[in-house]
Amino acid sequence: MTEKKESMDSGVILVTGATGKSGTETVRLLRERGLPVRAIVRTMDDRAERLRERGAEIVQCDLLNFADVRMATTDVAKAYFSYPPGPGYIEAAVNFIQAVTDAGVHAVVEMSQIGVRPDTTHIGLQHWIVERMFDRTPLVVTHLRPTLFMNWVENFWIRISADKGILRLPLGSVRHAPITMEDVARVIEAILLNPEPHDREIYELFGAQELDWYAIAAKVQAELGIEVRYEPIEIWTMLAALTALGRPDRAHHLAMVSQDYRDGFYSGFNNMVEQLSGFKPTTVEEYVAANRDAFDTNGELAMTDVRLNAA
Ligand SMILES: NC(=O)c1ccc[n+]([C@@H]2O[C@H](COP(=O)([O-])OP(=O)(O)OC[C@H]3O[C@@H](n4cnc5c(N)ncnc54)[C@H](OP(=O)(O)O)[C@@H]3O)[C@@H](O)[C@H]2O)c1
Structure with a gap:
């Protein structure tokens, strides 16, 4: 194993939206493996405290503030990026992409959504643009496009x-085919453990x-x-x-x-959750x-x- 690969395997995994649905589950699974996790939270509330109790390092960070994001991404090896739909999403994604690129982060798994496309006007377009922005970086990047959550x-x-x-x-x-957060998080975990085979892949995920x-x-x-x-x-x-x-x-x-x-x-169906994570969906x-x-x-x-x- 090369020195670089060793540092990638042992480095910190950053989880954005760690108090949100997919972030919380991702932190839980990574910590259950004993991996070093840095959890981004917007406010230091009881949700942040629960993440700390799981052994995650808690960093208060507004993804709309570039200085915050730059600080949070220091010494990070891999990351999960997710942001709620609505105003600020593109700005947060731009901040994140610039910061992780500057910090030399190795791999990112990013939350997108099924049905994203350039010829629409709402979140479907925003997700599509953010996917393409990640593709322009030197990062090992994987896009997840789940269907409607359970x-x-x-x-x-x-x-x-x-x-x-x-x-x-x-x-x-x-x-x-409704999909649970745990199923999505298992896929995130599996890819973060071994990102290379999934570089530039787009996975539609179904329950x-x-x-x-x-x-x-x-x-x-x-x-x-x-x-x-x-x-x-x-x-x-x-x-x-x-x-x-x-x-x-x-x-x-x-x-x-x-x-x-x-x-x-x-609509649609595949067995990507089981194929990627080894677990049958809920x-x-x-x-x-x-x-x-x-x-x-x-x-x-x-x-x-x-x-x-x-x-
Ligand atoms: N709902 C569905 O059926 C569905 C299906 C497919 C894909 N998706 C995609 O899934 C993503 C949402 O994932 P999710 O449901 O896991 O998220 P979520 O539960 O909505 O949580 C969002 C997280 O982002 C944090 N956050 C918001 N603004 C922030 C900021 N400025 N700086 C730092 N953190 C911030 C929130 O913190 P606070 O709680 O403190 O605000 C929260 O932890 C969206 O991109 C959506 O399009 C959704």
């Missing part, structure tokens, strides 16, 4: 009563089974043992309800994603069983009658 099931869940629940979303009768939302509701029903039905709504209905909640940016993003979903951009039933408590109450994006009527 947590949409939980986020849009409405608990009507002790024996009834509704999934009310604007996703028509189109199918996708265990392609299902429409009627079938997802049936699986939630079977697992929870209560009556569950899917109620499709119009995109503009969700847009109005979320806007009325004072979240216009999120509303607009979810509306664009929903339109792409209805146009089939999130099924809807397994996810619900592991997160049963979350279904006792409404999800944060629940399109309840009250919210729809207030819009």
Whole structure:
């Protein structure tokens, strides 16, 4: 093994968005292997404290502040980059790409999204541009394009009563294979452990089974043992309800994603999760069983009658 390779294997792995969904899971898996992890957090809150308890080095860093990013990337060997959709994404990506290139970071795994393309206008375009910017660097870089995350099931869940629940979303009768954060993080971990074979690869990632939302509701029903039905709504209905909640940016993003979903951009299937990570992806039933408590109450994006009527 060369000296350079040794330092790559032993160097610090930087995780951005470490308090977010994919970041938290990635830190957990890397720390369970005993690897040195530097976790970027925006605020020093209890989520940061939990990461510290896992043995991660915590660095407070605003990805929109280049000086912060430069400091956070010092002595880093490999990194996972993720940023939430919306304003600031391109700026954060530019800061990150410049800083990791200057710091001589070896490899980056970056979170993109399925269906990204140059001829669109929203997050799909932003992700596509960021992918291409990473491709212009000397980094070993891998792009992940997951389909819709499994947590949409939980986020849009409405608990009507002790024996009834509704999934009310604007996703028509189109199918996708929902993927969990743990499955995505296992892929991130596997690539970070051995990045070279994945240089410049773009991986579309899918969960265990392609299902429409009627079938997802049936699986939630079977697992929870209560009556569950899917109620499709119009995109503009969700847009109005979320806007009325004072979240216009999120509303607009979810509306664009929903339109792409209805146009089939999130559909499809492969076995890349298992191929890359060695683990079979989580099924809807397994996810619900592991997160049963979350279904006792409404999800944060629940399109309840009250919210729809207030819009
Ligand atoms: N949702 C889906 O179904 C889906 C599907 C495929 C791909 N994706 C892609 O997945 C990505 C989101 O991943 P995720 O769900 O793991 O993220 P997430 O849970 O939304 O977390 C975002 C993280 O970024 C941090 N952050 C935000 N602004 C920051 C800043 N200026 N400086 C430093 N950190 C900052 C947040 O910190 P705070 O919490 O402190 O703000 C949080 O830790 C997006 O790019 C999205 O397009 C999503």
